Amino acid sequence: MSVIRRTDARRTETPNAVMTTFASPTQGGTGLAMWRVEMAGAHAGPRHAMDTEQVWTFLSGSAVVDLDGEELTLGAGDTLVLPAGVPRRVRSDDGFGAVVASPAPSTAHNLDTGDRVSPPWTV
Template sequence: MRIVRSTESRRSETPAGVMTTLASPGLGGAAAPVWKVEAVAEAPGPVHHIDAEQVWTVLTGTVTATVEGDSAELAAGDTLVVPADAARQFTAGPDGFTALVIGPAGQQAYMPGKEDQRITPPWTA
């Protein structure tokens, strides 16, 4: 049994919000990273790709998720499965949103047209 105490979680800040790592290969030795996203009200995240499937569950607030050009508004309790390599963008609603996200270890992010410049998001490592 491995326990990750709340005092051990890692926070990563971006202009659109804060990602808090709850478990990952480097935090608790989890095979599948789990992190919380707390997005700033009405802030659009960047259009980007992840080379692995992710599952997003909205805990509070609302978010407009655009995946491969299709948009949907999600609210607390809604879950979105985002396919690998799909172009995605998340835009927080008027009160922001909080979501719990899970994806496989080793996932890498890249920007449109920059497939050769992949990074491992720090909140998944």
């Protein structure tokens, strides 16, 4: 059993959002990562695909997720299961907070640049 204290949560800032890791393989977990995403209004993440499934539960605000060309509007209380390997992009006009879980570690493939990275909030 591991206890990860609030003061030990890892915070990662990107140009589009802030991710706060609650658990990951390097932070008390084994094969699962769980983190909070906070995106301010008028922001969007990159168009990318993940090599693992993700489950997003929106806690506040709203977002539009382009999932392989289909636009899905989500708000507080909604949960979205994003399959592995499917192109996606998350954007928000008014900002949102969400909790996300996925198998870890995982790799993101930026579909515009071709880059592949392991997001630090999943390792």
